[in-house]
Amino acid sequence: MTKSRAETQSQKKNGQKAVVIGAGIVGVNIALALQDKGYDVTILDRGEPGMGASFGNAGGIAVSKCAPIAMPGTLMNVPGWLMDPLGPLSVRWSYLPKMLPWLLRFVAASSKSRVEQIATEIAVLLNRAWEDYDPVIARAGLSDAVFKKEGAIAVYRSEASRRDAEYEIDLNRRNGIKIRDLTKDEVLDLEPGIAPIFSCGVLDEDWGRVLDPYKIVKGIYQHFLDRGGEFKTADVTDFVYRDGKPRAAMTSTGDQITFDVVVVACGAWSKSLAKRLGSPVPLDTERGYNTTVPYHDAKLSRMLICADDGFVLTPLEHGIRVGGAVELGGLVAAPNYERAKALFAKGKEILPKLNAEGGTEWMGFRPSMPDSKPVISKSPRHSNTFFAFGHGHLGLTMAATTGRLISDLVAGNQPPVDMTPYRINRFSDFTGF
Template sequence: MSGIESQHDDEIVIIGAGIIGTSIAAFLAEAGHQVLVIDRTGICEETSSGNAAALAFSDILPLASKGVLAKLPRWLADPLGPFTIRPSYLPKLAPWLYRFWLASGETAQANSLEAQAAMMRLAETEMLALMKRAGVLSMLREDGSLELYESEAELKAAQPGWDAREKAGIAFWHIRGKELAEYQPGLSPRFVVGSFVPDWKTVSDPRLLGQALWAFAERAGARFIKGEVKSLSTANGKTSIGLADGRTISADKLVIAAGAWSHQLAKQCGDAIPLETERGYNTTLPVDSFDLRRQLIFGGHGFVVTPLETGIRVGGAVELGGLSLPPNYARSEAMLKKAAMFLPGLKTTGGRQWMGYRPSLPDSLPAIGRAKGLPNVFYAFGHGHLGLTQSAATGRLIRDLVSGQTPAIDLAPFNPQRF
C-alpha cells in the first residue's frame, strides 16, 4: 500500500494510542478538532494494557532520591530485585544515570516534587471529570491503598516521603495490629504496620478503561489508523509522516505520544531527549485467586498487588534495560513467589505473564511542550509509571497548547528541552 492517506483539513495527528494518546485524542476531539491517531497495534494494546491500574494521585515523590546511586552496586548484583540494571546495558545507560544523579540533589528533588504535586492535583480533577463525561465512572474503584512494612524501622525510613505527602495535603494514616487484618484479611504476620491512603483510586482494568475512553473520543469524531511510523519531516509548516507500509500522512499539527519510543521520533524533529525505559513485569492471576480488598503496596520489595475486574495483578519493579533486550520473566516469577509468602492463601496458578516499557526521564517528570523550532509539533511522553494517572491532565495540557490557551499549570518544569 502506498500514497497519501486521505485526511480532513487542519487535522491533528497523534502518534501513539496508549492511554496518553487516547486521552489527548478525547480532549482535542471534544474541543472540535479533527483528530487522527496512528499506532502500530491498537488502542491501549501495549504498555497501557498491563499497568497496575492505579490512579496514583498521591505518588508525588521522584524516583531519584538523595544517595540513590550509592545503591548501584546492589542493583547490579541482584537481577531479580525491585530496581535493577542489566549489566550489559550499563554503558549505554551511563549518561541517563548521570542526569538521574543530578535530579537527586536536594534542590532539584524539591523542584520535581513541587511540579509533580501540581501535576497530580490537575490529574485528579481532569481524570474524574473525563471519566464522568465519557460515562465510565463505574470503572473507578475508591478503596484506598495499603502500603505495608515489616518493621517500625522500615516505616521510619519511609517517613520523609510521608511528611512530603502531608505537606502537599495528601491524607493518610498508619495502622497496626488487628486493624491491619481488618483492612486486608489474610496478610502474613511479618507485616507489623501499614500506611493507608484513603483517596488512592484504581480502575477495574486499564486496557478496558483506555478502550472506553477511545470510544468516547471516537464519538466526538476522532479517527484511528493502524501503522508503524518510520520517518518524520517538516516543510512549509506541515509534518510529513512516513509509515512502514509506504503510506505518507501530512499533519497540520503533530503530537508525539509514543511512550518509550518517543525519543526516536523527537530526534527526527531536532530534539535529543534522554528517555530511558523502566521495564515493568507482572502476572495476572484469575479473579478468585485471593480475597483482595484493595491495592497492596510492598514498597520495600518494589511491587504491588491489585484487584481487577479481570484478575489479580502482581507486578511492578523497575528494570533499566532499554527496548531491545529480551524479557527476563524470572522477575515476574520472583514477585509472584514473594506475593505468595506475603499473602499465604494466594493461589498462584493460571496466571498470565507480561512485560511493558515505561518511558522514564531522569527527573520523573514527563516532557510536555513544543518541539524545538517546530511550533506545530508537540511532545507528550516520559510519564514513567504514572501514565494512566497523568493521562487526562496531559490531554488537558496538550489541548491548551494546541488551542493557544494558557496551560492549566506552569509547564516550565516539563519543558522537553530542559535537559
C-alpha cells in the same frame, strides 16, 4: 453520556487536522481533548490501541506518588542494584554503557534540593488527576463500574523500615497528599486476607484504581471514535517538511499522513521521533513485570503497596495482579520472566491464598525520564509540534491531565499550570545518544 453520531457531526470544527502518534492511555486522552477544541483528529499507532504499557500496568490512579524514583541516597544503592538481577531495580550489564548517560542524570536528580523541587512539580499534575479524569470518565460511560477511589495501603515489615520511609511520606504530606498512619491491627482489619507479617502501614486516602486498565483505554478510545475520530495502523519513522515545518508523518510503508498539528505520545518509542523533530531527549525505558492470576480463594479489597520490596498487589476485575520493580534494559532485549516469578513468590508470602493456576505473565515498557517528570511540551523548534511522554509509573494517573494541558498548548490557550517544569528541552546539555 456518549454523544450520538448526529451530535458528533454537528460539532463545530476549526478546520485543523491533528495527528496524535500513540494509542495508549495518554494518546487517547490527548485525542479526545483535541476533539473538544474542534480539531479533526487521527490517532496513529503501529499496533492495536491500548496494547502497550496501558494494557498490563498495575491499574493504580496513584495521586499520592509525587516523590521521584531517584531519592536522596540513591547513589549508595546503585552497586546493590547492579549485583541483584531480581531486585527492585536492576540494570542489564549489556545495556549499561548505553544507559550510563541516563543513569548519571538520574543520580543528579536525587539530591535533596532537586527531590524537593521535583516532588512539588509532580504534585501539581497529580493534584489535578481526579478533576481532569472525572468528566472524561462520565462522558465515556466508565463511571464507578471500572474506577474505584478507596485508597491504597502501603505496608512495612518493621518499624525501622517505616522510619526509613519517613522522608518520602513527609514529602508527600507537604505536597497536599492525605496519608494516615495505620497500626498492625488496623492493617489487618482493612485487609484480613494478608499474612500478619507487617508491623504497620499507611493509608494513601486519595489513591484510586481501575478494574481493568485495558478496558479504560478502549472505553475512551471508543468514545473518541464515536465522536468522529479516526485511527490508522501506522509505524511512523520520519516526517516530511514543508515551509520549514513538519507537515506529514512518513510511515515504514512509505505512506505520508498529512497534518496541521502533530503530537508525539508513543511512550518509550517517542525518543527517536523527538530526535527526528529536532528535540533530542534523555528518555529511556523501565521494563516492568507482573503476573495476573484468577482470584481462587485470595481476597484483597484495595491496592496493597509492599514498600520494603518495591511491588504492588492490585485486585482487578479478572484477578489479582502482582507486579512492579524496574529493569533497565532497553526496548530490544528479550524479557526475563524470572523477575515476574520472583515478584509473584513475594506476593504469595504476603497473600498466602494466591494461586498461580491460570495466571499470565507480562512485561511492558514504562517511558521514563531521569528526573521522573513527564514531557508535556510544545516543541522549541516547530510551532505545530507537541510532545507528551515520559510519564514513567504515572501514565494512567496523569493521562487525562496531560490531554487537558496539551490541548491547551495546541489551541494557544493558557494552561491552568506553569508548563516550564515539563518542557522537552529542560536537559539543555543533552545532544542525543
